[in-house]
Structure formats: structure tokens, C-alpha cells
Amino acid sequence: MKKLIIINGPNLNLLGTREPDVYGSLTLVDFLETIKNKYTNIEIDHFQSNIEGELISKIQEVGFDFDGIILNAAAYTHTSVGIGDAVRAIATPVVEVHISNTFAREDFRHQSFIAPHTKGVIVGFGLQSYELAIQSFINDGL
Ligand code: DQA
Numbered sequence: 001m002k003k004l005i006i007i008n009g010p011n012l013n014l015l016g017t018r019e020p021d022v023y024g025s026l027t028l029v030d031f032l033e034t035i036k037n038k039y040t041n042i043e044i045d046h047f048q049s050n051i052e053g054e055l056i057s058k059i060q061e062v063g064f065d066f067d068g069i070i071l072n073a074a075a076y077t078h079t080s081v082g083i084g085d086a087v088r089a090i091a092t093p094v095v096e097v098h099i100s101n102t103f104a105r106e107d108f109r110h111q112s113f114i115a116p117h118t119k120g121v122i123v124g125f126g127l128q129s130y131e132l133a134i135q136s137f138i139n140d141g142l
Contacts (some may be wrong), residue, residue: 009074063090084113
């Protein structure tokens with residue numbers, strides 16, 4: 001079975017309670033359950049951390065044998081050279097996703113240290129951004 005992993009960065013564990021007007025009211029657990037039940041012929045793992053180094057270690061760990069990574073590095077997107085370098089270093093293709101439209105928000109959210117090293121970026125479709133990323137991997141022959 002093909003293997004995808006969703007990697008979520010800081011504060012995304014608070015989905016459902018954190019700024020629901022920006023990030024929606026579905027919890028991460030409920031959302032992941034829906035996705036896993038929908039795509040039963042793909043193994044979809046999940047990892048969330050509030051710690052930059054843990055995200056880098058996970059990217060390194062899965063980055064040579066998983067078929068795809070869906071990465072929402074959250075605030076680290078806009079600050080982390082280290083996560084950008086990790087994405088650049090691995091063989092597994094990465095799709096960067098964001099729930100909110102970061103380009104419609106503060107200027108500091110317009111920069112991504114990760115995007116240049118990804119296959120592509122999906123921004124602003126709510127939780128659907130993750131599903132569009134899964135579908136992009138499927139469309140590309142996953
Ligand atoms: C986010 C956008 C980031 O700017 C923000 O820091 C987040 C979430 C999103 O999914 O919309 O925590 O990555």
C-alpha cells in the first residue's frame with residue numbers, strides 16, 4: 001500500500017478551538033478520521049509537533065521511503081530555514097498546505113522557507129487543502 005503522511009506544525013493540535021473563524025471548527029482528530037475512512041487504499045499517517053526539531057526529525061525519518069508528505073509547518077513556514085533544508089534534503093515529494101489564505105493575511109505570512117523545495121503549494125481552502133494535496137498525489141499516479 002502507498003504511504004502518505006500529514007505533518008502538522010505548531011498550534012495545529014488546537015484545530016477546532018483555535019480561531020475557528022480562520023481555521024474552522026473541526027478538530028484534527030475528527031478531520032483525520034474522515035480522511036482515513038475516505039481513502040482506505042492509501043496508508044495515511046499523521047504527525048503533529050509544536051517543536052521545530054521534532055518536525056525536522058520526522059521529515060528525515062519518512063523522507064526516503066514514504067510516497068508523499070503533506071506538510072503544514074504552520075508558523076515555522078515563515079521562519080524555518082531548518083525545515084526548508086530538511087525538505088530539500090529528502091527524496092519524498094512534499095506538498096505544502098495551509099488552511100487559511102496566507103497571502104490575504106499579514107505580510108510576514110507571505111514568505112515560505114519551504115515552498116521552493118516542494119512539488120507545490122495549496123493555500124486557503126480550509127481543511128480541504130489537505131484533501132486537495134492527497135488528490136494531487138493520486139492524480140500523479142500514487
Ligand atoms: C497556517 C498559516 C500560518 O501562517 C499560521 O502560522 C498557522 C497556520 C495555515 O494552515 O493557515 O499556524 O499554516
